[in-house]
Amino acid sequence: MTYRGNLSLRQIRSTPIGEKDRRLSLGFSPVIFTALMTCFVLGFSLAVVSQEIPVNPVEPALIPESSPAEILSKESEVKTTLSIDPELQDPPTETEGVPTDPDELLRGKVTSFFESEDAVDWVRALTLLGARLERENAPEWINPLLLALLTDKALENPSRTRTILSDELITNSNTGILILTVLLRQEANWPFLEEVERSFRKWALDETVRDRLITEFRVASDVLLIRRLFDVLTVGDPRDVVEAAIDRLRSTEDGSSEVVLKSLNEFMKLDLGREKWVEWWKENNTKPIFEGIVSRTEEAGRSKELATWSRADRHLREAGLPQRYLAWLLESMDVSETISIRSAAIVRSGQFARDLMRAESATSPAERTELLKPALDRLVLILNGDVNASKRSGDFQDLALLCLAALREFSDFESESNLVNVLKFHIARLNPNLRNGARRLAREALETASALRSPVVEDIDAALERFLPGIDEVADEGELRRLVLAARTVGFSPDTVELLFRVAQVSPELDELVLEALVFGQVPQNSISRVLEYYGLLMESRKESNVRSLAINGIGRLGVPEGIPLLVSMVLKETAESVAERNAALAMIGSIGGQGAINGCMEVLSGLPETSELYKLALQQTLSLISADQSLIFAELFVLNESGEFRSWGTDALRSEDLISVLRAKGQPTDLRERDPLKFHRWVRLQAKRFEILVGDLVQRAPNATDEWNPLRQELVDSLSLLGDSPFTDDVQIPASRLLQLARELDGRTVVSEAIVGGTVTRVVDTFTIYLEAASNTGGIEAGNSYFP
Numbered sequence: 001m002t003y004r005g006n007l008s009l010r011q012i013r014s015t016p017i018g019e020k021d022r023r024l025s026l027g028f029s030p031v032i033f034t035a036l037m038t039c040f041v042l043g044f045s046l047a048v049v050s051q052e053i054p055v056n057p058v059e060p061a062l063i064p065e066s067s068p069a070e071i072l073s074k075e076s077e078v079k080t081t082l083s084i085d086p087e088l089q090d091p092p093t094e095t096e097g098v099p100t101d102p103d104e105l106l107r108g109k110v111t112s113f114f115e116s117e118d119a120v121d122w123v124r125a126l127t128l129l130g131a132r133l134e135r136e137n138a139p140e141w142i143n144p145l146l147l148a149l150l151t152d153k154a155l156e157n158p159s160r161t162r163t164i165l166s167d168e169l170i171t172n173s174n175t176g177i178l179i180l181t182v183l184l185r186q187e188a189n190w191p192f193l194e195e196v197e198r199s200f201r202k203w204a205l206d207e208t209v210r211d212r213l214i215t216e217f218r219v220a221s222d223v224l225l226i227r228r229l230f231d232v233l234t235v236g237d238p239r240d241v242v243e244a245a246i247d248r249l250r251s252t253e254d255g256s257s258e259v260v261l262k263s264l265n266e267f268m269k270l271d272l273g274r275e276k277w278v279e280w281w282k283e284n285n286t287k288p289i290f291e292g293i294v295s296r297t298e299e300a301g302r303s304k305e306l307a308t309w310s311r312a313d314r315h316l317r318e319a320g321l322p323q324r325y326l327a328w329l330l331e332s333m334d335v336s337e338t339i340s341i342r343s344a345a346i347v348r349s350g351q352f353a354r355d356l357m358r359a360e361s362a363t364s365p366a367e368r369t370e371l372l373k374p375a376l377d378r379l380v381l382i383l384n385g386d387v388n389a390s391k392r393s394g395d396f397q398d399l400a401l402l403c404l405a406a407l408r409e410f411s412d413f414e415s416e417s418n419l420v421n422v423l424k425f426h427i428a429r430l431n432p433n434l435r436n437g438a439r440r441l442a443r444e445a446l447e448t449a450s451a452l453r454s455p456v457v458e459d460i461d462a463a464l465e466r467f468l469p470g471i472d473e474v475a476d477e478g479e480l481r482r483l484v485l486a487a488r489t490v491g492f493s494p495d496t497v498e499l500l501f502r503v504a505q506v507s508p509e510l511d512e513l514v515l516e517a518l519v520f521g522q523v524p525q526n527s528i529s530r531v532l533e534y535y536g537l538l539m540e541s542r543k544e545s546n547v548r549s550l551a552i553n554g555i556g557r558l559g560v561p562e563g564i565p566l567l568v569s570m571v572l573k574e575t576a577e578s579v580a581e582r583n584a585a586l587a588m589i590g591s592i593g594g595q596g597a598i599n600g601c602m603e604v605l606s607g608l609p610e611t612s613e614l615y616k617l618a619l620q621q622t623l624s625l626i627s628a629d630q631s632l633i634f635a636e637l638f639v640l641n642e643s644g645e646f647r648s649w650g651t652d653a654l655r656s657e658d659l660i661s662v663l664r665a666k667g668q669p670t671d672l673r674e675r676d677p678l679k680f681h682r683w684v685r686l687q688a689k690r691f692e693i694l695v696g697d698l699v700q701r702a703p704n705a706t707d708e709w710n711p712l713r714q715e716l717v718d719s720l721s722l723l724g725d726s727p728f729t730d731d732v733q734i735p736a737s738r739l740l741q742l743a744r745e746l747d748g749r750t751v752v753s754e755a756i757v758g759g760t761v762t763r764v765v766d767t768f769t770i771y772l773e774a775a776s777n778t779g780g781i782e783a784g785n786s787y788f789p
Helices: 030-050 068-084 102-114 119-133 142-150 158-166 174-183 193-204 207-219 223-233 239-251 256-268 274-284 289-318 322-332 339-358 365-384 394-407 417-428 436-452 457-467 477-490 494-504 508-520 525-541 545-558 561-572 579-592 594-607 613-627 633-639 650-655 657-663 677-701 706-723 733-758 761-776
Strands: none
Touching: 102 119, 102 142, 119 142, 119 158, 142 158, 142 174, 158 193, 174 193, 174 207, 193 207, 193 223, 207 223, 207 239, 223 239, 223 256, 239 256, 239 274, 256 274, 289 322, 289 339, 322 339, 322 365, 339 365, 339 394, 365 394, 365 417, 394 436, 417 436, 417 457, 436 457, 436 477, 457 477, 457 494, 477 494, 477 508, 494 508, 494 525, 508 525, 508 545, 525 545, 525 561, 545 561, 545 579, 561 579, 561 594, 579 594, 579 613, 594 613, 594 633, 613 633, 613 650, 613 657, 633 650, 633 657, 633 677, 650 657, 650 677, 657 677, 677 706, 677 733, 706 733
């Protein structure tokens, strides 16, 4: 819109909005028309002057009883008549003391009308002002007069103020725009602000006026005006005012930026900074604005509703009443609730189950199952899609995914038929052609089955079969990886093992994954030999240390003696394997245990030099195995050969604390001979061999040190107490007689030593006589070789 004349508030000429200058065209030229109008004004002024001017120009008696429409009609007739017949106009006359300027006369008349209490006079005044503003050179006092009535004098007569604000002179003219722009800066408690904003909202729908208001918004500096202009300009399509606001944020950093930013955030339902708004507009300036506002408003409403639900949920949860809280969750899962509340209730049900499982002391398994069963049934029902929901809808899939996540906490129900069936259904749908939400749902079902360890082995096998690629087909390695991990957790069938071998051939990455699954999974008993063969092949053919280490670990985890030969060969191949791998293989032999492990360790000791670190490690590991065997079977097997003589490592073994702790007499039951005869025989044989080593070591180290011999004497006394008085007629006769003979020899050596030191020769003779008599009266026990050299 363009302005005519001076654009200031005091000098603007008002024309109807959106129209060009109106001209009275009755067949006269513009010059003649101007002359006629001048004569009319002068004649009207003289007529007014010629009358007696009353003290109060708005006395009710002088106001005609006419409506505003009639007044406008009569004035229009007068103006038309005067413009047509100039002779009807009175010649101008001058009256002393009375203004002769028509505009000043008009000013007085308008002022008197506005001071009246009658609404008709206000309409007359506005009509006169409107008529004057339609002509050239409108006086400067019109706009200040109106502005004063609407500001300083507005509260003197609120009805008059509202009449002025609703008049066409204000609502449909340039003058009104300027005046209302000033009024738009009034305080929020100004009682007429709503009328002002209503006019602006109407103007905001007019394209021409809207452009002017947008320009005013771009250059305005008053923060109150900026905020209210933004509010009224958002009527209709707000794109242009939003763009203007973004431009202001982009180009200015004055105090107005804050109010622009606040207005944008409130209107758009976003919370962004200046730079973020600029970036947001670059990405979204072509998108529907109101759709985004509506969606964000709805989201805010849902958030508020959810916040209220969450507060109630917290209070009920803290009340400590599980039955009541669970009933609240079931009610919140009902189809009549919003998706956000149903989703929150589903999540809470999983958390409730988890907390209940952790507090095992509070409830028994039976009570826990009874309490959680309704929640489980409701989750399965939602997962089945039976609650008035389409399986193809996004809401159903979102709820189903949440249900599957929550069900992972119901570990007491891993074999519940309804749950297992729904898991089987979704896993069975998993195939290479399944896409988007349905595949995601199947994956989550697979994850839930793995977490619960539900019996879905056959379904996983079938899925593996479906995803194995054919010739010239590209494998879906991601899905194969998920299925292998699920099989590893849930368990293997013999078919699973064979399928895993086929998966291992797809790619090296899957090969290693399959190896890990076999190592850490549960291999069926009838598949162990097949898996051992696979491990042996990897150990022979693969050079990667991680693969070989996993194979070694897998053999140990199988825990079968059939795997020990593979481990022994790994330990003894010193030129091919690293020290770490050989140590790992030796450790796995020990983890398998049993007589096979002892035999394997002896094979390792036989094949290694005694000076090697691995030999010492193997010896120590074997002794650890022996110390855990209270039957002494492993000890005798490891220390003595078939002839009852020491093996090459036997003496070192009997010197170790691990074996001594097993053989020590004080550690045996006093009735060992009667309680466990087989163990007693092994103990006697090993103890007799042990004393050989003890005596030999003492003879070399301290033959005459009495204190050094005292522990040996005490151990011998304790051992003899376990032999008892019954004669020995079996294979322990010789070891037992050697222990008795050692006791006599020790006593004799002590007596002789004391006699020699004391110089008593007869006591020496008597001691040997007693010793010979005891040796000849052994009760049929053949005397063994002496322990002393």
